[in-house]
Amino acid sequence: MKIEGYIAKNGEIIIPALLIVQEMGIVKEMTFLLDTGAASTIISEGDADAMGLDYSQLEKGTPALGIGGVADVYILKNARLAFVSGEWLIVKIIDRLEVIKHNVEDPIIKKALKSLPSLLGRDALGTRFGIGSDGDNVTIDF
Amino acid sequence: MTTGELFRPDTVKILKTLAKNRVELIDSINELRKKYPDEYVAFHENEVVGHAKDDNALRSSLLKKYGTIEHIAIQFISSKELQLIL
Numbered sequence: 001m002k003i004e005g006y007i008a009k010n011g012e013i014i015i016p017a018l019l020i021v022q023e024m025g026i027v028k029e030m031t032f033l034l035d036t037g038a039a040s041t042i043i044s045e046g047d048a049d050a051m052g053l054d055y056s057q058l059e060k061g062t063p064a065l066g067i068g069g070v071a072d073v074y075i076l077k078n079a080r081l082a083f084v085s086g087e088w089l090i091v092k093i094i095d096r097l098e099v100i101k102h103n104v105e106d107p108i109i110k111k112a113l114k115s116l117p118s119l120l121g122r123d124a125l126g127t128r129f130g131i132g133s134d135g136d137n138v139t140i141d142f
Numbered sequence: 143m144t145t146g147e148l149f150r151p152d153t154v155k156i157l158k159t160l161a162k163n164r165v166e167l168i169d170s171i172n173e174l175r176k177k178y179p180d181e182y183v184a185f186h187e188n189e190v191v192g193h194a195k196d197d198n199a200l201r202s203s204l205l206k207k208y209g210t211i212e213h214i215a216i217q218f219i220s221s222k223e224l225q226l227i228l
């Protein structure tokens with residue numbers, strides 16, 4: 001299947017998707033930063049806040065370790081991501097979608113961390129995919 | 143309720159607009175950092191359509207102004223330039 005996104009001048013590839021978690025009543029338009037280095041697709045703390053996610057309702061997962069340190073992980077079960085493909089939406093099921101929550105006391109750093117994007121990782125892409133860009137528009141075949 | 147019933151007829155258009163707004167916000171981040179340090183900024187069609195220190199206040203004012211805000215890119219603009227290492 002082929003999904004669509006856009007590329008920024010700094011090379012960041014932005015993929016729009018509709019997040020659906022029926023059990024929790026979540027239907028949210030959002031964007032992901034394509035990150036082929038990330039093992040998992042991750043909902044950022046900023047996006048989680050914007051959708052009013054209640055962490056107490058979520059299962060706690062294994063902490064995430066990255067170059068920037070360690071963060072708590074919560075799990076959204078039976079999530080669906082609907083990607084744009086022309087005038088259609090293509091739905092990908094992600095059984096356990098990770099949501100990041102940072103443990104930081106400094107209020108300025110805490111806010112700055114909330115500006116981080118959600119990431120589209122390898123669990124959504126799989127191992128066979130191709131990325132094309134014309135400088136503005138991006139397509140991912142997988 | 144099936145998944146198909148959750149899609150609004152204009153969902154594709156909203157998603158494309160949101161992503162374009164996000165890219166244009168990223169492209170303008172240095173200028174935004176100078177004008178709106180440590181504020182939440184709402185970006186649509188290459189323009190700032192709202193800004194505030196509090197994201198809930200910003201979303202409320204945008205909802206009053208536009209009715210729907212799903213297509214508008216909203217982001218906290220840190221006064222400090224942060225390098226995203228992935």
